[in-house]
Amino acid sequence: FWVGSNGYLGFTNGQISAPFNSIPNVSGAQNFLAAMACDLLFDVSNAAECWRYVNPTNDTLIVSWINVPFYDAVTPAGAGNNTFQIILSAVDSSITYQYQVQSGVPAAGTNVVIGIENNSGSIGLQHSMNVFPPVNYAIKYYYPSNTTYVVNDASTSYNDNTETGGLFRSRNGSPFTMKTSVKNTGNQNLASYNVFSRVLNAGGGTVVSDNKMTIASTPGQTENITMTNTFNPTIAGTFRYVTNTQLPGDATPSNDQKVQEIVVLDTTVTAIRLSYDNGVEAGLGGLNWTGGSGGAAIYFVPPFYPAKVTDLYTYIVANPMSFGYSMVVYDDNGSGGAAGTKIDSIYVTAGSIFTSSWNNIVLPTPITVNSGGLYVAWKMNGDGLTLGQNQVPPFSNRTFEILGSTWATYRYRETEDLMINIGIEKIPVSGAGINEGALANYFGDFYPNPSSDLATINYDIPFNVKNIFYQLYDIQGRIVKLSSSDLSRNNGKLSINVAALDAGIYSCKISVDGQTLTKKLVITK
Structure with a gap:
């Protein structure tokens, strides 16, 4: 979960800020608990604190906002004072808001919302809007003892990293592996469903795509998925890595997709x-x-x-x-x-x-x-x-x-x-002393792999090299192919014609100024 300085807990990484909208609301962030969502200020110039506590039996979480003033453009340290907390209890599946201190109002006016909202923004329980709670006051949300509300929902949590944060890649550098994390965000067990990933170019054309079926999942269960196909960044430009969950009858289509920005650069230029x-x-x-x-x-x-x-x-x-x-x-x-x-x-x-x-x-x-x-x-x-x-x-x-x-x-x-x-x-550096582990950062994998015709590997070495050459070995350790001349570029691709070779597993030893790296290549017919 994420603790919002503006008086809320979020279960996805999105910010809630002024203006604070009514609950529920499909625009802006969803999936949050708003104890006192308003324009608060944490700063070194004031005494604001935020604490969290988990009890020894690990069934209760308390997050407290203590002595937090409102943001005020005229007063750098803020104005007013607020102390309140959110209590989540697994004992009775309840949510409690408690208010100890509340004084003043934001300089921009009384804009505050208290309530809870689900992950689609279509369902929520609003306690109050634009009214601050009294002191020594509590609000408690109880989970119903019986519920007939059924939610079948799967979502994409992130692509590649937890923020789905953008990436810079070198043209002709190592292939990009399409990794994603999906989650059962409903309240029902889900059977296996399809996850569809693809990389699109600036014009929306598909560069590479792949599908994979998930395992069956229980509510709240996550699964990390790695696609088989990879994206080879052979052209400079801006790309989108897009993943969708494809659950039949999905309750919240708005959380099915994540889009990651990938910027491929020509790193052979100086600046x-x-x-x-x-x-x-x-x-x-x-x-x-x-x-x-x-x-x-x-x-x-x-x-x-x-x-x-x-x-x-x-x-x-x-x-x-x-x-x-x-x-x-x-x-x-x-x-x-x-x-x-x-x-x-x-x-x-x-x-x-x-x-x-x-x-x-x-x-x-x-x-x-x-x-x-x-x-x-x-x-x-x-x-x-x-x-x-x-x-x-x-x-x-x-x-x-x-x-x-x-x-x-x-x-x-x-x-x-x-x-x-x-x-x-x-930074021009010598290749001397570079070991195989370091060289692995500069070379991708062969593609296609398995291959029946031409196998290619991209490389981008951040230092000047004198020569690069390869030797291809069969499973008996015999050299079956080698480079006819040294390659002196530190950025590009190495291609091997394997059409005349027998099917099987081969090892390719790549040498860079005397340092070696081994890559596996499978040949099919």
Whole structure:
């Protein structure tokens, strides 16, 4: 589950923020418990706390919001005070909200909702709307002793990673494995059903697709699925990895599909720009926060290691009051991969900002990324400064919003990307000392495999090499084919004509400047 700073628990990773709508509502986030969903503020300048407790028998969860004020654009620390909690009990399957302190109202007005909503947004129980609860008050939802309500529902939880976060891949690099997680989100046992995955190009054409049947499942059960077919990134461009559950009579079609953005880049060029947007600003006036103390960020994972970050880019829509802004880079070594150590911070003066345009910041000291990724944050230093928004799908699901010192999932991440990019370069290193385990990161697998004609393997090596050659061995260890000449490119593909070879299992030993890697190849007739 996810704890929302705005007074709710979510069971999918979506944000609930102002304006707070009535319950139920099919728009926005679903599948949540709203104890006091309103514009609250956690910041280092106030005393707000949030705690969770699980009892020793593991049948009760308590999440408490303590001394949390309302967001106030005029008062940085917030105004008012609220202390309340949510209690989930497996003993009687109940949900309880308790309120100890409630004073003040948000500066923007009394906009608050209390209730529960299901995973489709079509069913919910609203306790109250735009009325704050009294102190020393409790609300308890009981599960009915008998129910005839039947829900047959399967959903796609995520593609590839738990955020269905976008990826950058190297053209002619290793194949992309289509992995997904599905869940029985109904209240009935489900028989096996089909899961359909495919990768689509920018025009909507299918590049690769596959199907797999699930196992039978009980309510709440998840299953991780790996498709057999893989996506070979031979063409640069933006692709969509789409997965659908295909349960007959599915109750909630809106949760059947997940879409992941995959950006394939030509990494043979010197300067490489990582961008999830297509460069088209939405024309909505840009993103900003009233009071001028907010910001936004994007998480970037480079398509190769080591990578050298050389440039930061932001698209600024407007700056009517001539304020500057800061660009801050964070390591992803925080809790659970969140933004952690600050790596660099650069202030951009008002006089150097171009509006309705990209602004390029060259890092005085480039940042080397050897693993994982980094967060790049844009932080306002005054009111009215606006960041570009891109609403052309697919979307990265890598965006965050920043209010004061508090980070949260960007509230519109499923319908837009924010226009922050970075520039990277490869770091020329010697191949000496690279072992087989490291080489495996730079080579894909043979495709098609099994093969009866031409078998191909893509590779993308992030350092200069002198030669690459291969030797193909049969099951008796005899060399049956070898490269006729050395290959000196560090990015491309290696193709082997196997039409004249007998059916069987073969081993291909690939040598890179004296270091070797072995790949299996099956030949059929």
